Amino acid sequence: MTSYGYPDGALFYRRLDRRMPMAVAAEGSWLIDADGKRYLDAAGGAVVANLGHSLPEIAEAVAAEIRTLGYVNGTQLTCRSAEELAAELAPVLPGELRYSYFLASGSEAVEAAVKLARQVQLERGHPERWKVISRVPSYHGNTLTALSLSGREHYRRVFAPLLTDFPRIPAPDPYRFPDDPRTTGELVEEEILRQGPETVAAFLCEPIVGASAGAVVPPRVYYERAAEACRRHGVLLVADEVLTGIGRTGRWFASEHFDLAPDVLVMGKGLNAGAVPLSGLAATPEITETLARGSGSFNHAQTYSHHPATCAAGLAVVRHLKRHGLVERCASSETAFFAALEPLREHPWVGDVRGRGFLAGVELVADRETKEPWPRERRVAERLTERCFDNGLIVWPNVGHVDGERGDLVVLAPPLTATSEELVEIGRLLTRSLEEIS
Ligand code: PLP
Numbered sequence: 001m002t003s004y005g006y007p008d009g010a011l012f013y014r015r016l017d018r019r020m021p022m023a024v025a026a027e028g029s030w031l032i033d034a035d036g037k038r039y040l041d042a043a044g045g046a047v048v049a050n051l052g053h054s055l056p057e058i059a060e061a062v063a064a065e066i067r068t069l070g071y072v073n074g075t076q077l078t079c080r081s082a083e084e085l086a087a088e089l090a091p092v093l094p095g096e097l098r099y100s101y102f103l104a105s106g107s108e109a110v111e112a113a114v115k116l117a118r119q120v121q122l123e124r125g126h127p128e129r130w131k132v133i134s135r136v137p138s139y140h141g142n143t144l145t146a147l148s149l150s151g152r153e154h155y156r157r158v159f160a161p162l163l164t165d166f167p168r169i170p171a172p173d174p175y176r177f178p179d180d181p182r183t184t185g186e187l188v189e190e191e192i193l194r195q196g197p198e199t200v201a202a203f204l205c206e207p208i209v210g211a212s213a214g215a216v217v218p219p220r221v222y223y224e225r226a227a228e229a230c231r232r233h234g235v236l237l238v239a240d241e242v243l244t245g246i247g248r249t250g251r252w253f254a255s256e257h258f259d260l261a262p263d264v265l266v267m268g269k270g271l272n273a274g275a276v277p278l279s280g281l282a283a284t285p286e287i288t289e290t291l292a293r294g295s296g297s298f299n300h301a302q303t304y305s306h307h308p309a310t311c312a313a314g315l316a317v318v319r320h321l322k323r324h325g326l327v328e329r330c331a332s333s334e335t336a337f338f339a340a341l342e343p344l345r346e347h348p349w350v351g352d353v354r355g356r357g358f359l360a361g362v363e364l365v366a367d368r369e370t371k372e373p374w375p376r377e378r379r380v381a382e383r384l385t386e387r388c389f390d391n392g393l394i395v396w397p398n399v400g401h402v403d404g405e406r407g408d409l410v411v412l413a414p415p416l417t418a419t420s421e422e423l424v425e426i427g428r429l430l431t432r433s434l435e436e437i438s
Contacts, residue, residue: 026053029418031394039389042426043396047211047243047359047413048274051320058275058316065312074306081311088318089282092252094239095261096284102311104304106242106268107141109279110204112300113264114145117202117236120287123294126234129201133191133235135171137401139212140204140240149204152212153404167195171209172218175352175363176371176402183218185225189233197233202264207254210243213401214361214409215354223258236263242279243359246270247321247416250331250357257356263287273317278310326416330357336420340427341412347434349380360412362430373406381408383437391436393429 001007007019021033029052031039044050051058065081072079086100093100103109114132121129134140136151147156148164151171156163169191170182181187192200203226209216230237239262244254248270255262264287268279291298304310321327334357344350344362351365364381366374374380381397388395388410401407414426 028052028054029415029422037392039392039394040422040425040429041394042388042412042414042430043394044413044415045274046269047248047396047411048269048272050247050270050416051273051317051326052415052417053274055273055275057320058273058313061312061316062276062309065309069308072306072308075301079306079308079311081308081315082306085311085315085318088315088322089280093265093282094253094255096286097262097265097282098285099288100280100282101298102278102280102306102314103302104277104279104307104310105141106240106266106279107143107146108302109242109266109268109281110140110146110149110240111143112298113238113240113266113281114149114202114204115300116264116281116283116287116298117238119295119299120236120290121201123290126198126201128198129234131167131195131200132202132204132238133167133169133188133195133200134204135206135209136168136404137171137209137212138168138206138240139210139243140206141242150212152400154400167191171205171213172216172222173213174216174218175354183222185218185222188226189229192229192233192235197235200233200235202236202238203230204238204240206240206244207258207260208244208249208356208359210359211396211398211411214363214398214411215356215359216361217257217354217356220258223260227260238262238264238266240266242266242268243413246318247327247330248357248359248413249355250327250334252327254356271314271317272310273313275317276310276313277304278307278314280314321416330416333420333423334358337414337423340423341430343427343431344434347431347438349434349438355412358412358414358416358418362410362412364408364410364434373402374408376400376406380437381410384408384410384434387433387437388430391429391433393426393433395430 023031024034025032089100090098134149138151140146140149169187172183239255241253245267265282272278341353349364352363366372381399385397396411
């Protein structure tokens with residue numbers, strides 16, 4: 001140990017204020033540390049381990065691809081795994097989306113989607129259109145433009161001078177503001193008009209708001225209005241489905257719950273099931289045609305885009321989901337999952353339990369009647385998460401969604417392969433941990 005309590009070794013840890021257990025093995029929904037302690041992973045890692053944690057089928061697919069092709073430059077050559085992954089995705093993408101472009105992380109794919117929207121507007125003859133309207137709370141990633149577009153104040157604060165100023169509107173909040181224009185969708189058109197439609201390139205949203213607001217499901221009318229406003233004013237609709245995509249909410253993409261047909265969709269996480277860094281964006285034929293007839297390429301390339309090995313992993317994941325009907329299984333097990341969380345509602349700190357499929361948010365409040373959040377210094381979400389961890393349950397905390405400062409919630413996103421016994425155990429351990437800290 002160093003004199004300031006930092007562990008020996010050379011790893012720059014994500015947390016410098018504590019010692020983390022070492023994960024050494026995994027079995028399905030469970031992680032096992034070096035002391036043999038078992039953790040039921042109700043957060044699927046970072047809402048990513050959709051197939052559970054031990055993935056021999058994916059390991060074999062990746063190894064085979066690396067043996068065959070280590071690397072190809074996607075600007076000069078294409079490869080079988082990227083072609084086949086795009087072909088597997090095309091029939092399950094919402095609306096008119098068809099063409100997939102693969103990258104590594106969700107943040108990168110969000111930035112690529114924003115650049116694509118800008119380039120398409122330019123090539124359609126609208127050079128003044130560059131603004132992207134996003135929402136608060138929201139999360140689109142930690143690179144600077146993705147963070148600029150995000151509404152998660154505690155992530156932004158330190159880097160405020162480095163961020164770009166994009167227009168951001170309040171996100172839908174059916175729990176606190178059920179009949180408010182923020183929840184019923186009018187704000188999208190209002191903001192487009194306020195900015196001047198001739199300056200707006202895109203509207204960026206998570207169809208079901210993920211970790212930053214805790215699985216918020218807006219009413220259908222929100223997206224009817226938002227899509228209509230975008231269409232009327234020539235604004236591209238970009239759906240960030242990094243967290244909600246690939247079956248997480250009981251549909252291949254959460255857009256389907258609302259019959260939402262985005263112009264561009266961003267995916268990540270579940271696409272690779274946590275095995276390798278693979279993300280992507282999908283675009284409509286109208287978009288690829290604009291570029292094909294215009295400049296001839298999307299002005300964006302990265303070393304690891306269309307990578308044979310990461311695409312082989314994605315292909316194995318998507319084929320596994322299809323072969324085992326796991327998206328349908330998630331939809332049909334949604335009731336059992338939320339039934340397992342039902343006992344939480346009896347606890348006076350629980351204001352709301354919400355979500356779809358295997359994505360749930362549990363919001364913790366100081367007063368159920370007024371929905372008053374806890375003062376930040378009580379660290380309710382963090383304390384609950386820590387107690388769960390001690391009790392062998394991994395959940396994902398988030399803070400600050402109410403006003404940028406206050407707001408406590410935990411997000412649950414078990415693997416789509418979780419058994420009914422594991423779902424019951426998640427509800428039991430979370431309820432017990434909450435009782436212990438209160
Ligand atoms: N978009 C959404 C909706 C996310 O939830 C995340 C990550 O949590 C990202 C983008 C960023 O993805 P990554 O962490 O892979 O960069």
